Amino acid sequence: MTDDSITKPDFIREIIADDLASGKHATVITRFPPEPNGYLHIGHAKSICLNFGIALENRPVAAKCHLRFDDTNPEKEESEYVESIKQDVKWLGFDWGEDLYFASDYFQFFHDCAVHLIKAGKAYVDDDSAEEMRQKRGNLTTPGSRSACAERGVEENLALFEKMRFGGFKEGECVLRARIDMASPNMNLRDPVLYRIMHAHHHNTGDNWCIYPMYDFAHPLEDALEHVTHSLCTLEFENHRPLYDWFIDHCPVPSRPRQIEFARLNLTYTVMSKRKLLQLVRDGHVSGWDDPRLPTISGLRRRGYPAAAIRDFSKRIGVTKFNSTTDVALLEFEVRDFLNREAPRRMAVLDPVRLTLENRSAEPLTLIEVANHPQNPEAGGRVIPIGSEIWIEREDFMEDPPKKFHRLGPGRHVRLRGGPIIRCTAFEKDADGQVTLIRAEILPGTIGNDAPEGVQCKAAIHWVDVASGADAEVRLYDRLFSVENPDAAEAGFTSVLNPDSLKTITAKIEPALAAAEPGFCCQFERIGYFVSDSKDHRPSVSPVFNRSVALKDSWARQAGRPD
């Protein structure tokens, strides 16, 4: 269902194609390596689509993409997140097959590599405190100086490391460091920490270990162990690549993966950092991690964004090293583009006003068959009852319409979508001047036929039958922030939250909508795309719909302009 025509080779795909062509690799193995410490968001979706996409595209050479949980820090990780991440990857349409891994399953190997480095004189146990280490590391312009512990012999280091491993030290008492270069202009190479002591329970290994490897040490080894050929990560790891390569060079690994960095996704009108997302949830600015306004995968899913639209979006934005910010309008375009093709049409009236059909004896219709999709006859149709009273949208009637207004007004004609043309004969107002009732007559014989000679009918409006229609809660979602770049807000990102990001209203919906199952995506004709809420929607009892995205509305733009 995804649009393959969008795919064009980016610099990473070119590298891979070259490696395949030159015979450097016979196949391609990528991996998506989340830390299970939070929920996935659309930035992760970019990485997922990249890594799994490359594997899919290279199927002829048996390419694969692994799902690997980078769970090397027991203090931050929970198995609850493992399940939600698996669910999100699956929902996005990707399959890791047999290749589900946990970094924690490699703890023994990491340990053995550490011992290997110690024996080679390339790692040592350091008793310096974190504070002392920081001071001796130097800074951006001045070289660091080595800890006195670096002079320890191999046997002593071996013994101390074993003592670390078997719980002989308290947390923070010492660490294992690589012996590289304290004067390197790349801070990552100033004798980085390999192992720290954590007397913590791990979600996978329980209490088997009390030393845990650092990302920089573990990650290249994980990749190499899994025979990953191309290890794709975001730009902030550029300076880590020399260290990545150093571990590959100095440890007994079975393969040589290559790290390639690309720019992470930034989107306008939202925030993407885990910390800020967490704050929005904790402080109650949103209802939870799956709030439809959040850029989380679960939020987008609940919002009714199709997985295919997110995949198309990922292709459309490309992959580069340029630190860019993508206009969220591009995501919304992909959502509309997909839903326009796939979503069945339904009718709902968001701001209802009653309309009475007066000449029912002249046109005694009781049922109307309405097409489910204007461009796709295969989508079939549905039968909607129609009585003498219907709801129409308040803004589809004007007492004194301007010449460019095509809808209903006194004496004017309009077509009821899928039904007959009607003519407004009268209307009533209350004391405040608010229209309370519209009276209209049906033009007999106009269902499925053009307007009779001499009748001006330039629009079709949606409607809901009063007798058979139902009430529904409709949640009108809009952008969470009112400025393009909330991260740059002087008073903090929460100061630029959009106060109108959610408007909840009661709407009138046609019978088929009330009966829909949760997660049903459709277009409310002339309004936008909506989905029945996966959590709160109760079919036929208490329907709840979320707006995914509004339809483009050139009339609103035109009408809003001064003449």
Add this chain to the structure above:
RNA sequence: AGCCUCAUAGUGUAAUGGUAACACCCCGGAUUUUGAUUCCGUUAUUCUAGGUUCGAAUCCUAGUGAGGCUACCA
């Protein structure tokens, strides 16, 4: 301040030393039983300065701007 990386219409990307293009957005028009869709069209682009070359968005140098790096996070 040192090191690394990046810079093409408003936004995101393509052009791999040989005519700067595609998508989104915006604007206009045609069609339309959704003021949607579809179709057609308009506006607008190589950060700056030098250099190499017959020829530079592309290669080199410098500058400018942006991002990253001084966790026992990932």
